[in-house]
Structures are given as C-alpha cells and as structure tokens.
Amino acid sequence: MEFRDDTYYINQVLQGNVNAFSYLVEKHKRMAYTLALKLVRVPEDAEEIAQDGFVKAYQSLKEFRGHSKFSTWLYTIIYHTSISRLRRKQLEIISIDDYQNRTFDVYESDHFLTQFTIEEQNTLVRSAIDRLPDDERALITLYYLNECSVKEITSITGDSETNVKTKLFRIRKKLWEMLKYRFKDQTIEQYEDKR
Amino acid sequence: MKTNDKTIEALIAGKIKNLGLDEPSAEFTLKVMQVIAEQPAISVKQRNFWWLLALIPILVGIGWYILLILKLTGYITRLWESIVSGIQPYVAAIISLPDQFKSIKISPLLFIGFVAIIMLLTIEELYSRAKHTS
Numbered sequence: 001m002e003f004r005d006d007t008y009y010i011n012q013v014l015q016g017n018v019n020a021f022s023y024l025v026e027k028h029k030r031m032a033y034t035l036a037l038k039l040v041r042v043p044e045d046a047e048e049i050a051q052d053g054f055v056k057a058y059q060s061l062k063e064f065r066g067h068s069k070f071s072t073w074l075y076t077i078i079y080h081t082s083i084s085r086l087r088r089k090q091l092e093i094i095s096i097d098d099y100q101n102r103t104f105d106v107y108e109s110d111h112f113l114t115q116f117t118i119e120e121q122n123t124l125v126r127s128a129i130d131r132l133p134d135d136e137r138a139l140i141t142l143y144y145l146n147e148c149s150v151k152e153i154t155s156i157t158g159d160s161e162t163n164v165k166t167k168l169f170r171i172r173k174k175l176w177e178m179l180k181y182r183f184k185d186q187t188i189e190q191y192e193d194k195r
Numbered sequence: 196m197k198t199n200d201k202t203i204e205a206l207i208a209g210k211i212k213n214l215g216l217d218e219p220s221a222e223f224t225l226k227v228m229q230v231i232a233e234q235p236a237i238s239v240k241q242r243n244f245w246w247l248l249a250l251i252p253i254l255v256g257i258g259w260y261i262l263l264i265l266k267l268t269g270y271i272t273r274l275w276e277s278i279v280s281g282i283q284p285y286v287a288a289i290i291s292l293p294d295q296f297k298s299i300k301i302s303p304l305l306f307i308g309f310v311a312i313i314m315l316l317t318i319e320e321l322y323s324r325a326k327h328t329s
Contacts, residue, residue, distance in 0.1 A: 018236070025227050026224055030218060047223065051226055058234065145211065145214070172203050
C-alpha cells in the first residue's frame, strides 16, 4: 500500500475527513505495536496501549504543530503510556547481572549447535532483548527497527542526548556479551571484511 | 582478537533488524477507528473575519466625531475672538456656532448598521455550530 506524507492525512482529518486517520493507523501500527510490546511484553496489553496511543493522538491532533514528525509524537505517547502501565503493574525486570548469575535455560544449554537457523538466531536475539530493562528495550526498538535518530529518541523518551548515546553503547555491549558465543557461523571476520 | 565497537554495532544492528517489526491483530485498525468514530469531531474551527465588519460603523462614527471636534475647535476659536473683540458672549455664540452643536444627535444609520452586523455574526455562529453537531 502506497502512503502519502503524514501531513496530508493530518490536514484531511482536520478538515473533517475522519477516515483519513485510518491511513495513519495503517502506516504506523506495526512500529507502535512493536514499541509497546518491547516494553510491556504482553501482546494483549501492547495492542491495547497502541490503540489507546492512536486514539490519544487523534484527540490531540489539533495541537500537533508539525515541529516533529507525527510518528515521533505518536511514539512519545505510546512510550509514556507503556511506562505508566509498567509502573502500575510493577512487572519484574530481569537485569543482565541476574542473567549472568542464572543457569542457562533448557533452550540455551541444549542448543550448543554448530549452526543456528535464522529463526533460531532471531529467537535468541529476542530472548536477549527481553532480558534488558524496559527503557533499553524501547531504545533499541526505536533506534534499530524504526531507525530513529538520537534526537528523535530524546524527544520521545525525555532523556538527554548524552544519556541516549551512553545507553545505546551499553546495550550493544550487553547484547554482545549475551550473544557472542551463540553464532559460531557468524564470525567476526565476516563483519570485519564488510567494513 | 579484539573486537572493536564498530564491528559490534554492525553485528548487533544486523541481528536486531533481522527481527523485523511485530504484527498486531488483523482488526487493529478497525478497532481504533471504531473508538474514534465515537469521538466528537476535531476539525479546526475556521477563523472568520466577519466580526471586523462591526468595526466599520464604529470607525465611521469615531471619524465623524473627530471631524466634529476639529470643526468645533475652529468655531470656539472664532467665538473667543468675537468675545475678545468686544461682542457680548451670548451674541458671539449665536454668530459663531452653527445649529449642529446646539443639539447632539447620534446618527440612527450608524446605530442600525452596528446592530445589523451583530445579528449577522450571531446567525453565522449559530449556523456553523449547527453544522458541526449535525
């Protein structure tokens, strides 16, 4: 489906064409849901948060001035709604320190394979990401999956640029520590050669 | 071999991007639009400048009274010169001031114009409110 610029649909909605908002929903729903899911980790809750985020964005559309992208504004709503939901539910966070002290689960200990399939690699990466704190999971989702700039991430999360960069650096190190021995077929040389 | 940060970043970025985005349920958009359909309309209120028309009779009235005051100044000057030259004040006043200053009348046309503009604005406001709620 070809989409126009967000501004076009926003203007349509403000002129009274409410159905134009469905194009904005279709365009941004996957990233909105992914962001919420990375934070709350429950698909039903993530879907509810993403839907609420779109409704709140619609209700406040008159105040949207276009200084940032619509997606940045939307993800800000979803990020803060998810964080509020997490604080209310007080979900358990498993930190990297706990991970290092835990015994590996069955999947990890029984799958000392010489080669993982792509699907298995993805499962390991997801598992590693799930072990990160909430804000760090959101950060890598925004940075890598949505390719948000550091500046956009600061406006979404409310963090400073320095903090965001520091956290991204730390996250990469953490994930690297968790994953480096798992991809025996993905050698360093492959990445060194591509640089 | 020491792995540098750029290599780690490339590796991690590649792995995360491979995950792709998660897919919400098929009815996601429908559910959102159903909730939105129950919301009041949010179209931006059109700014109108019809209210500026109400200023026209006011400005015309102010201009008219300013001209009147300027004329009055001229007449008072003449009155004063008459008194100073020895003519009795009552006689000087009769000679100097024209009839229009002997009784002050508010122009009925200005008043009717002002009321008409206010009525037009009220009708326009009621019409646009009815249009939004229908």
